[in-house]
Amino acid sequence: MLSLPNxxxxxxxxxxxxxxxxxxxxxxxxxxxxxxxxxxxxxSWCQAGYExxxxxxRGFRLVEEPDRLLVADLLSRITENRxxxxxxxxxxxLPSTSDLVxxxxxxxxAEGLTVFAESQTAGRGRLGRSWFSPGGQGLWFSxxxxxxxxxxxxxxxxxxxxxxxxxxxxxxxxxxxxxxxPNDITARGRxxxxxxxxxxxxxxxxxxxxxGIGVNVNVAASEFPAALRPVATSLKIEAKGRAFSRxxxxxxxxxxxxxxxxxxxxxxxxxxxxxxxxxxxTLGRDVQIQMGRRTLSGRAExxxxxxxxxxxxxxxxxxxxxGGDVSLDK
Ligand code: BTN
Numbered sequence: 001m002l003s004l005p006n007x008x009x010x011x012x013x014x015x016x017x018x019x020x021x022x023x024x025x026x027x028x029x030x031x032x033x034x035x036x037x038x039x040x041x042x043x044s045w046c047q048a049g050y051e052x053x054x055x056x057x058r059g060f061r062l063v064e065e066p067d068r069l070l071v072a073d074l075l076s077r078i079t080e081n082r083x084x085x086x087x088x089x090x091x092x093x094l095p096s097t098s099d100l101v102x103x104x105x106x107x108x109x110a111e112g113l114t115v116f117a118e119s120q121t122a123g124r125g126r127l128g129r130s131w132f133s134p135g136g137q138g139l140w141f142s143x144x145x146x147x148x149x150x151x152x153x154x155x156x157x158x159x160x161x162x163x164x165x166x167x168x169x170x171x172x173x174x175x176x177x178x179x180x181x182p183n184d185i186t187a188r189g190r191x192x193x194x195x196x197x198x199x200x201x202x203x204x205x206x207x208x209x210x211x212g213i214g215v216n217v218n219v220a221a222s223e224f225p226a227a228l229r230p231v232a233t234s235l236k237i238e239a240k241g242r243a244f245s246r247x248x249x250x251x252x253x254x255x256x257x258x259x260x261x262x263x264x265x266x267x268x269x270x271x272x273x274x275x276x277x278x279x280x281x282t283l284g285r286d287v288q289i290q291m292g293r294r295t296l297s298g299r300a301e302x303x304x305x306x307x308x309x310x311x312x313x314x315x316x317x318x319x320x321x322x323g324g325d326v327s328l329d330k
Contacts, residue, residue, distance in 0.1 A: 005072065005075070006031045006033060006037065006041060007041045007044065007045070007072050008072045008073075008075045008076045009030065009031055009076070010027060010030075010031060010038065010041045010042070010045070011045060011050075011062070011072065011073060011076040012076040012077070013027060013030050013031075014027075014052065014060060014061070014062040015062055015076070017061075017062075018061075019058075019061060020058065020061075021053075021055065021058035021059040021060055021061035022059045022060055023059035023060070024038050024039065024059065024060070026059065027059075027060065042054075042060060048066070048068070048070065049065075049066035049068065050062065050064065050065055050066065051063045051064035051065075065245065065247065067136070067218075067243075067245055067246050067247070068246075068247070069090045069116050069118060069246060069247060069250060070090065070247070071088050071089065071090055073247050074088050074090070074116075074247060074250055074251060074254070075088060076251075077247070077248075077250070077251025077252075077254070077255070078251060078254050078255055078258070079255070079258075082112065082254075082255075082258045083111055083112040083145075083258055083261055083262070084112050084114060084143055084145075084254050084257045084258035084261055085112060085114050085143075085254045085258065086110050086111065086112030086113065086114075087109070087110060087112065087113045087114070088113075088114050088115075088116070089113070089114070089115045089116070090115075090116045090117075090118070091115070091116070091117050091118070092117070092118050092119070092135075093117060093118065093119050093120070093121060093135070094115075094117040094119075094120055094121070095120065095121050095122035096120055096122050096123055096124050096142075096212075097115045097116065097117050097120065097140055097141050097142040097212060098124060098142040098196060098198060098210050098212035099122075099124075100115050100142070101113060101115050101142040101143070101144050101210050101212075102198070102200070102210055104144070105144050105200070105208045105210065109144055110144075111144060111145060111146045112143065112144065112145070112258075113143070113144040114141055114142070114143045114144075114254065115141060115142050116139070116140065116141040116250065117133070117140050117141070118135050118136055118140075119133055119134060119135035119136070119140070120133035120140050121133075123140060123214065124196060124212070125194060125196060125214075126183065126194065126196055126325075127323075127325060131194065131196075131214050132219075132224065132225060132228060132232075133214065134219060134223060136218075136246075137216070137217060137218045137219045137223070137234075138214060138215055138216050138217045138218070138219060138234070138246075139213065139214070139215040139217055139246055139249060139250055139253065140213075140214050141212075141213055141250070142210055142211065142212040142213070143210070143211045143213075143257065144208060144209075144210055145157065145208065145209045145210075145211060145261065146206070146207070146208050146209070147206060147209060147261075147264065147265070148206075148265075149206050150204060150205070150206070151199060151201055151203070151204070151205070151206055152306055153306040153307070154197065154199050154206060154209060154307075155182060155197075155306055155307030155308055155322055156264055156269050156272075156306060156307040157197050157209050157211060157264070157307075158182050158183050158195055158197045158211075158307065159182070159269075159272055159273065159276050159303065159307040160257075160260040160261060160263065160264045160269075160272050161183075161195045161197070161211050161213065161257060161260070162179050162182070162183060162185065162195060162276060163179075163256075163260055163272050163275045163276050163279070164253065164256035164257040164259065164260040164261075165185050165193055165195070165213065165215070165253060165256070165257075166179055166185060166276075166279050167256050168249070168252040168253040168255070168256040168257075169185065169192075169193065169215070169235070169249070169252075169253075171252065172244070172248060172249055172252050173235055173238075173239065173244060173249075175187060175235065175238050175239060177192065177279070178279055178280070178281040179276060179279045179280045179281065179282075180280075180281050180282055180326060181280060181282040181283075181300065181309050181326050182307075182309065182322075182323075182326075183195040183196070183197070185215075186233075186281065187233050187238045188233070188238070189281075190231055190232055190233035191216075191231060191232050191233065192215070192216055192232075192233050192234065192235065192238070193213065193214060193215040193216065194213075194214050195211060195212070195213055196211075196212035196213075196214075197209060197210075197211055197212075198210045198212070211257075213253070215235075215249065215253070216232065216233065216234035216235065217234060217235050217236065217244055217246050217249060218234060218235070218236045218243045218244060218246070219232075219234040219236065219237070220234075220236065220237070221233075221234075221237050235249075260272060269305065269307075270305075273303045273305075273307070276303065277302070277303065281328070282300045282309070282326055282328065283300050283301070283302065283303075284299070284300065284301075285299070285300055285328050286298070286299050286328070287299070287300050287311070287326050287327065287328055288326070288327050289309075289311065289321055289324040289325065289326050289327075290324055290325040290327070291321070291323060291324035291325075296311060296313060296319060296321065296324070297313065297314055298311045298312050298313040298314055298319070299311070299312045300326075301318070304320060307322075308320045308321060308322045309321045309322075309326075
């Protein structure tokens, strides 16, 4: 079990105390340290842009938190006993968080390592596409997993990530969201978040999986490149201009990802698949799936036990689909 640094525990305690606040003595007792260490931590959080008020009756109260991704802040939002977020790194700019996680994985990084970047200069999407990752307006991060799965079952990871994203985003924003197979979170049919699941392994054994997640949080419509404007959206656009706290969302997503990864590890893919199906805009619909030069048409019927889509083709055959680009027939 990992133990959190004291400044992280202090922030979590102040957040949990809410408007009631906590005195320096209470904080010192909670952190098993002296009053002057408490005051030094409070000062360093204030220097980082956190507004902490001190009141002789109510003690210290956390009243405002900046929209910055900081490791100690993110750690204060997740449980100590976890896989996802076992180590967190935040960088101002990277070509791609998934590339860095892959490199660190080769160097032996622990499972659960999570890397965030404020911006990406070469963010990657599925099918060789690029992923628009402007500074400070979204969540661009990648998680290293080492699931005991056969490579054929790897789509289960994408399904688990999608249910986790769906729950985390919906609970924190209250917005009506949907899943589009296999990996898109959409709002009003436009893409809001995507998952890129990449695998390193052998024929019969997964060595590591890198789950890259991009969430358009506070991107304004005018900021999307022209080609994306008709098909992309952000939480802020969907909430009619209301901005969302990225650290708050990041904390929720890390907790939900950890929870659904544990569900998967405990052999509970069936309940994940049910949850996924409840939110899926693709199932029960006539769809077209572009796979390279091949186009498949049919009705999306269900997920199989490995997370592949079962498509009833025009000719009545049931095809198992694990990749490609889905569009819904009108
Ligand atoms: C998709 O095409 O829907 C998947 C998009 C995944 C984007 C994320 S952003 C963080 C991580 N780093 C990348 O380069 N890509 C993923």
